[in-house]
Amino acid sequence: KNEVEQSPQNLTAQEGEFITINCSYSVGISALHWLQQHPGGGIVSLFMLSSGKKKHGRLIATINIQEKHSSLHITASHPRDSAVYICAVSSDSNYQLIWGAGTKLIIKP
Amino acid sequence: DAGITQSPRHKVTETGTPVTLRCHQTENHRYMYWYRQDPGHGLRLIHYSYGVKDTDKGEVSDGYSVSRSKTEDFLLTLESATSSQTSVYFCAIGHYAYNEQFFGPGTRLTVL
Numbered sequence: 001k002n003e004v005e006q007s008p009q010n011l012t013a014q015e016g017e018f019i020t021i022n023c024s025y026s027v028g029i030s031a032l033h034w035l036q037q038h039p040g041g042g043i044v045s046l047f048m049l050s051s052g053k054k055k056h057g058r059l060i061a062t063i064n065i066q067e068k069h070s071s072l073h074i075t076a077s078h079p080r081d082s083a084v085y086i087c088a089v090s091s092d093s094n095y096q097l098i099w100g101a102g103t104k105l106i107i108k109p
Numbered sequence: 110d111a112g113i114t115q116s117p118r119h120k121v122t123e124t125g126t127p128v129t130l131r132c133h134q135t136e137n138h139r140y141m142y143w144y145r146q147d148p149g150h151g152l153r154l155i156h157y158s159y160g161v162k163d164t165d166k167g168e169v170s171d172g173y174s175v176s177r178s179k180t181e182d183f184l185l186t187l188e189s190a191t192s193s194q195t196s197v198y199f200c201a202i203g204h205y206a207y208n209e210q211f212f213g214p215g216t217r218l219t220v221l
Contacts (some may be wrong), residue, residue, distance in 0.1 A: 042199075042214045045211065086151070100151055101151040
């Protein structure tokens with residue numbers, strides 16, 4: 001079983017819909033990261049969080065440390081949000097990241 | 110954007126040839142990482158460095174070596190490239206605290 005699990009693997013939605021991507025982990029962490037990768041593009045860090053909730057524009061990330069679960073929400077989704085969203089956790093035992101497999105999101109106009 | 114570049118951005122080579130990929134940073138970050146990204150897999154760590162001349166293996170290090178002679182440069186070498194090393198390679202830099210990493214633009218390597 002992977003230490004970081006993302007769901008769903010693939011998600012297709014219509015423009016304007018509210019999007020939720022989930023990340024569950026099984027190890028002790030010091031922080032959780034959400035990153036975005038557009039097709040053929042580089043990888044960009046969206047959020048780093050260790051508790052609570054963070055918001056940037058239409059993106060919201062939450063984390064529940066007790067349940068070992070995080071969600072990434074996109075409000076009023078737009079075709080330009082189409083990308084792979086990756087969850088990763090900072091293990092509290094070393095200085096490496098443990099990566100989820102990513103969620104491929106397609107927003108149709 | 111973090112000042113991190115990779116070269117070359119694209120490379121096509123033949124099986125058995127040596128290949129070196131370069132990662133260069135202007136941020137003076139202590140930690141540098143090499144990942145590969147393949148369809149159906151998440152990012153997989155090849156090697157990482159925690160200082161000049163200090164490197165260690167990641168989960169998929171076989172067939173790869175690295176060197177870091179200066180803070181700003183981290184080289185990844187495939188001594189004898191194989192078709193299984195066809196991939197997109199990403200370099201990343203980071204601080205230790207919470208391990209936030211910043212990624213380079215990637216290098217697409219094709220081994221024929």
